Amino acid sequence: MRPDTLPRFILRVFLWIPVCFGAWYASAAWHGTVTGWLASLIVDAFEPGIVKAVERAGIELVFVTRIPVQASAAQTGMLVVEVGPLIYSYGLALFLALALASRTSWHKLALGALALLPFEAWGIAFDFLAQAGIKLGPQVAAQAGFSSAQREAIAFGYQLGSLILPPLAPVAVWAALNLRFLEALVRPPRQPVDE
Amino acid sequence: MIRFAAVFMLLLAASFALELTPPVQAALVAPWTEGLARLSAALLTMFDPNVAAFGRILQSTRNGFAVSIEAGCNGVEAALILICAMIAFPAPWKHRLIGMAIGLVAVQALNVLRVITLFYLGQWNARAFEWAHLYLWQALVMLDVVIVWLVWIRSLPPRAPHAA
Numbered sequence: 001m002r003p004d005t006l007p008r009f010i011l012r013v014f015l016w017i018p019v020c021f022g023a024w025y026a027s028a029a030w031h032g033t034v035t036g037w038l039a040s041l042i043v044d045a046f047e048p049g050i051v052k053a054v055e056r057a058g059i060e061l062v063f064v065t066r067i068p069v070q071a072s073a074a075q076t077g078m079l080v081v082e083v084g085p086l087i088y089s090y091g092l093a094l095f096l097a098l099a100l101a102s103r104t105s106w107h108k109l110a111l112g113a114l115a116l117l118p119f120e121a122w123g124i125a126f127d128f129l130a131q132a133g134i135k136l137g138p139q140v141a142a143q144a145g146f147s148s149a150q151r152e153a154i155a156f157g158y159q160l161g162s163l164i165l166p167p168l169a170p171v172a173v174w175a176a177l178n179l180r181f182l183e184a185l186v187r188p189p190r191q192p193v194d195e
Numbered sequence: 196m197i198r199f200a201a202v203f204m205l206l207l208a209a210s211f212a213l214e215l216t217p218p219v220q221a222a223l224v225a226p227w228t229e230g231l232a233r234l235s236a237a238l239l240t241m242f243d244p245n246v247a248a249f250g251r252i253l254q255s256t257r258n259g260f261a262v263s264i265e266a267g268c269n270g271v272e273a274a275l276i277l278i279c280a281m282i283a284f285p286a287p288w289k290h291r292l293i294g295m296a297i298g299l300v301a302v303q304a305l306n307v308l309r310v311i312t313l314f315y316l317g318q319w320n321a322r323a324f325e326w327a328h329l330y331l332w333q334a335l336v337m338l339d340v341v342i343v344w345l346v347w348i349r350s351l352p353p354r355a356p357h358a359a
Contacts, residue, residue, distance in 0.1 A: 168207075
């Protein structure tokens with residue numbers, strides 16, 4: 001087999017991208033269940049007892065909370081928040097494309113996909129917290145019992161989980177699992193030696 | 196490698212937190228984003244006269260369709276990731292600065308292409324727009340960052356061996 005060059009590697013990544021996006025989308029409901037469960041653990045650590053259950057509605061995740069909301073003058077209900085998990089999990093497709101293009105072993109592929117789950121869960125958890133603590137207004141935030149310091153933390157956690165972690169985590173996990181490949185890839189080509 | 200990862204994460208956390216502060220948003224991010232909308236409009240009007248930019252909004256004057264360039268779509272975070280990775284990697288400052296300048300142009304050029312393609316994709320099909328906007332282009336811009344970073348590392352001069 002010829003040694004890998006950067007252009008060949010990049011070409012393989014681009015060839016794998018459509019396949020990996022297809023696989024990611026096809027498996028979205030399955031890993032949405034796992035990340036939804038992990039997200040509920042993160043939310044519980046942040047504000048214990050706030051979430052009663054996380055359910056799936058197709059690909060969407062539904063957080064059933066214990067936050068009371070006034071539906072009408074006579075009716076009180078519990079707040080239900082919907083989160084779309086795909087915007088936090090597309091990194092799985094990027095990771096798979098990078099890993100397959102660098103001919104990563106199957107066990108590393110599985111390990112990497114597992115390693116990405118907490119990052120995806122972070123995004124989902126803070127999306128829910130941002131909706132309950134900020135976006136749905138001060139009344140809901142007060143009912144949820146978030147302090148102003150907690151709301152600041154939610155804002156930062158949400159930005160981090162939506163803008164930085166989804167694109168960065170797959171690359172970081174891929175790099176961590178493929179250090180030797182990376183070293184070989186960036187090694188400058190050998191110069192001919194004069195006799 | 197551990198040193199690189201630690202420095203990179205520290206730099207990224209600090210620069211990202213700084214980016215989110217209202218003064219930096221007002222002084223740098225907002226003008227940058229509006230400039231991006233104007234640049235996209237200027238490029239588009241070369242072959243499509245029915246495009247106008249208002250602030251960070253790019254709008255079709257023909258059918259009223261508009262896209263607003265928001266956080267995550269202005270290439271600022273991708274640029275931050277690239278800059279932090281170049282600073283964290285052991286290299287002479289001259290090479291870092293050249294790498295950052297070329298890298299930022301590469302990232303932002305692709306980002307302008309993203310804005311332009313999304314502008315037309317949105318007018319054609321809402322579902323395709325959503326897919327490209329939320330998932331595909333995000334991954335491609337990050338891939339651009341990775342490629343620029345790898346090419347930059349490859350172009351660095353060999354490090355001098357340690358003295359015996």
